[in-house]
Ligand SMILES: Nc1ncnc2c1ncn2[C@@H]1O[C@H](COP(=O)(O)OP(=O)(O)O)[C@@H](O)[C@H]1O
Ligand SMILES: C=C(OP(=O)(O)O)C(=O)O
């Protein structure tokens with residue numbers, strides 16, 4: 105049987121060839137997909153638009169919300185293999201990387217559109233190249249070591265035999281600064297057309313390296329009238345990690361891109377950065393998303409035991425969401441992958457040390473301290489004391505939902521999103537952005553109820569929330585529910601019983 109909310113932890117799925125029909129998207133949503141990621145490193149606006157239209161239809165058919173995330177290309181280096189013919193590389197052979205993109209890629213030469221490469225690298229540096237970098241059992245991506253540079257060319261030693269398949273290969277050079285803007289002209293173009301047309305909920309800023317990158321994107325979004333769009337910084341290299349604290353202050357959320365991070369860092373360092381970064385996000389009350397968890401499910405129905413354990417550990421670390429890439433984009437089992445990840449997350453949530461987390465969250469004060477936040481904390485505390493089935497929170501901006509999520513309640517939180525009066529905003533973006541927060545299940549308020557300080561209307565709205573929760577099976581008659589709401593200037597926690 106399908107549960108309505110398979111897990112409190114959210115699943116972000118990258119949409120592509122294997123996940124763009126209405127049927128598959130409906131199945132993905134039912135399996136627990138909350139956020140759709142459109143990766144503009146691959147394919148064009150028309151392709152992504154078609155997928156998005158199908159997603160909208162699927163959402164309507166299954167009556168679920170799904171957030172839309174635009175992922176930028178950023179300063180990603182790519183080798184374009186126009187013919188699509190596979191390229192064989194043999195261990196111990198040499199291969200030359202050249203900025204001359206008029207050359208066809210082959211076993212001898214790999215053209216990449218970046219002129220500064222030979223000046224940026226030195227002997228012994230590590231370069232990775234592949235359609236989907238380093239999955240662990242390598243046959244489709246390659247590890248190269250820089251031997252020498254001649255002029256603008258870089259000569260490398262091949263460290264593992266591989267067949268590069270596909271039309272675009274991503275190149276990653278470990279711990280080397282790429283002198284290209286984080287928000288490129290191509291990205292600006294995509295945001296101003298595709299992003300604006302679809303009023304995207306989130307931009308995922310690939311290769312965020314400095315806080316200025318975030319500020320620049322914010323300014324650009326504002327210039328495009330995308331004031332409501334949130335920014336998630338994708339941390340993919342050591343440069344981004346080094347500036348993590350400043351970046352975290354400016355963004356709405358963090359994506360730990362472990363695909364790239366895992367090859368930028370020595371392997372033994374990855375786990376600690378994950379734990380530390382997720383912890384910082386938790387304390388700041390901002391969502392943390394972890395990527396690259398079940399690579400092997402791209403071609404297999406079951407994850408490896410290491411992958412399954414890794415998903416669980418990400419949940420125990422406090423992550424809000426798991427981002428699936430190749431698994432949903434071009435994998436054979438997009439729906440099964442979402443289901444499997446959801447089941448592992450739910451199992452880990454059931455043993456999550458919420459009490460310890462709660463204590464730490466209470467101790468860590470976010471400046472400036474808001475008066476409502478401690479009340480949100482007591483709502484979460486009350487929910488566990490009275491064994492509430494759910495928490496209901498009323499929010500306009502999503503802020504109140506974030507406060508509640510920060511204390512990591514063990515029960516689902518129904519966030520009723522009330523459009524802020526006089527702004528002309530519908531609240532849809534705010535509701536969908538809540539889909540990135542662990543445990544938060546947003547519902548859009550019934551559009552006809554206008555908000556006054558009149559108690560009767562507020563009661564009517566709680567009835568609406570409880571009826572909906574009953575209908576989807578989150579509560580049943582006689583369950584207890586904790587409500588967190590603002591009435592005028594006061595923040596209120598109350599405990600109610602669900603009626604028959
Ligand atoms: N039971 C209720 N029915 C309808 N509206 C409510 C109810 N409880 C609270 N509200 C309203 O919901 C809105 C929550 O928005 P707000 O306080 O601005 O939250 P946030 O800071 O999260 O944006 C407030 O306008 C509040 O008065
Ligand atoms: C998700 C990642 O990046 P990409 O955008 O290349 O899929 C990653 O590096 O983990």
Ligand SMILES: [K+]
Pocket residue numbers: 143144145175176177178310
């Ligand atoms: K990208």
Ligand SMILES: [Mg+2]
Pocket residue numbers: 340361363364
């Ligand atoms: Mg990446």
